[in-house]
Amino acid sequence: MIRAKKKFGQNFLTDESIKRQIIQAIPNDLERIVEIGPGLGDLTQKLVQLSGKIECFEIDSELYEILLDKFASEISQHKLKITNTDALESWHEISRQDYFLVANLPYYVATNMILKALSDSRCKGLVVMIQKEVALKFSAQPSDSEFSALAILAGVRGDVELLFDVPATAFNPEPKVVSAVIRIIKNRNLVDDFELGEFERFLRSAFVAPRKTLLKNLACFCSKSIVESFLAKHNLPLTTRPHELCVALYLKLFKEAKNERRECTNSR
Ligand code: SAM
Numbered sequence: 001m002i003r004a005k006k007k008f009g010q011n012f013l014t015d016e017s018i019k020r021q022i023i024q025a026i027p028n029d030l031e032r033i034v035e036i037g038p039g040l041g042d043l044t045q046k047l048v049q050l051s052g053k054i055e056c057f058e059i060d061s062e063l064y065e066i067l068l069d070k071f072a073s074e075i076s077q078h079k080l081k082i083t084n085t086d087a088l089e090s091w092h093e094i095s096r097q098d099y100f101l102v103a104n105l106p107y108y109v110a111t112n113m114i115l116k117a118l119s120d121s122r123c124k125g126l127v128v129m130i131q132k133e134v135a136l137k138f139s140a141q142p143s144d145s146e147f148s149a150l151a152i153l154a155g156v157r158g159d160v161e162l163l164f165d166v167p168a169t170a171f172n173p174e175p176k177v178v179s180a181v182i183r184i185i186k187n188r189n190l191v192d193d194f195e196l197g198e199f200e201r202f203l204r205s206a207f208v209a210p211r212k213t214l215l216k217n218l219a220c221f222c223s224k225s226i227v228e229s230f231l232a233k234h235n236l237p238l239t240t241r242p243h244e245l246c247v248a249l250y251l252k253l254f255k256e257a258k259n260e261r262r263e264c265t266n267s268r
Contacts, residue, residue: 009106015170
């Protein structure tokens with residue numbers, strides 16, 4: 001019996017009906033599916049039954065050896081490839097070709113991995129299980145109190161759905177939190193790749209203190225007058241909080257703030 005390693009966020013999914021629901025949430029006819037953290041291979045087993053090619057990236061070398069044994073036949077038939085590596089450090093391998101990401105992500109790096117997949121144009125979408133608290137942040141709608149920079153970063157790339165909750169009893173060992181499965185279908189690109197870093201800095205500033213006003217939060221990104229005239233133009237009060245603006249308005253405000261920054265830099 002293998003012992004789950006806390007440092008790798010190992011909570012193995014044991015509930016058959018949840019595994020089935022995850023598989024059913026994956027779009028049909030995918031050419032290439034990438035699974036991060038196959039663990040003991042329970043989801044992998046179901047993925048190889050779908051059409052297409054499956055590529056897995058597992059950090060734990062002990063699990064890697066078990067997986068090589070378990071899937072010897074699928075590997076020899078080139079239906080499955082497994083690499084023993086930290087997925088975050090091997091993203092260039094993941095994004096070698098277009099892919100759809102499926103994973104029961106380790107909690108400790110789940111947000112980073114989703115952001116990486118969102119900013120990667122090779123990634124066409126994802127179905128991932130994560131901590132419910134994080135799932136709510138990605139899937140929240142404007143004016144929900146959880147609406148956050150994560151929801152905006154997902155919203156500029158595609159449609160996000162929170163599909164279902166997963167209780168701790170569905171895993172071994174049981175995590176201390178409730179999980180949830182989200183699906184993101186990437187069907188738009190509203191921020192150019194070269195501007196993404198600046199857009200992320202803008203959002204970090206906008207949400208730096210979620211309960212304070214947008215006007216106050218953005219003071220370190222652009223001048224007060226830009227935000228004031230933007231709010232006035234859109235009939236919004238000066239007390240507007242960061243979660244109260246929709247994705248489209250964030251994009252417009254970013255454009256105005258960015259232009260002002262450029263003008264300031266050029267006039268220096
Ligand atoms: N997919 C399995 C399941 O559903 O039962 C295991 C999921 S477990 C929550 C997370 C898995 O990700 C573990 O197998 C762990 O070793 C692996 N993992 C953790 N960090 C990783 C990383 N940086 N790169 C690749 N795999 C990682």
